[in-house]
Amino acid sequence: MLPAALVLAGYGIRRYLDVAGEDSEISRLWFTVMALAIVGLGVLVMLRQHYALRLQDRLLRLEVRQRYFELTGQRLQPLEAQLTMQQILSLRFAGDAELPGLVQAAITEKLSGKDIQARIQDFQFDSLRV
Numbered sequence: 001m002l003p004a005a006l007v008l009a010g011y012g013i014r015r016y017l018d019v020a021g022e023d024s025e026i027s028r029l030w031f032t033v034m035a036l037a038i039v040g041l042g043v044l045v046m047l048r049q050h051y052a053l054r055l056q057d058r059l060l061r062l063e064v065r066q067r068y069f070e071l072t073g074q075r076l077q078p079l080e081a082q083l084t085m086q087q088i089l090s091l092r093f094a095g096d097a098e099l100p101g102l103v104q105a106a107i108t109e110k111l112s113g114k115d116i117q118a119r120i121q122d123f124q125f126d127s128l129r130v
Helices: 002-019 023-073 084-090 099-107 111-121
Strands: none
Touching: 002 023, 023 084, 023 099, 084 099, 084 111, 099 111
């Protein structure tokens, strides 16, 4: 869809520039085609970024699940229903020693993502997130 939207936007701009300045239906039509193509192109670019972030969220959830299982020998999935995505994303910064305790604290005390990050002593920064 992205290449097709790019071609349509380019073609719409070129055709509109040929008739720009005229007060005719054709100029208004090509302006509308050009504007819709540019808006559609922008939406496609934003959706691409949105999908990439959603995929990263899923991968980070799996990473926290795996780390929790390795550290405690118990699955995180039963507790996940009590955690928000923001809490899970904040828990990924915790060191191995404090992750299980922070999970329990986040559930019992209803900590926000910022509160979780404030309690982390061994902060492991993630510089790879887009």
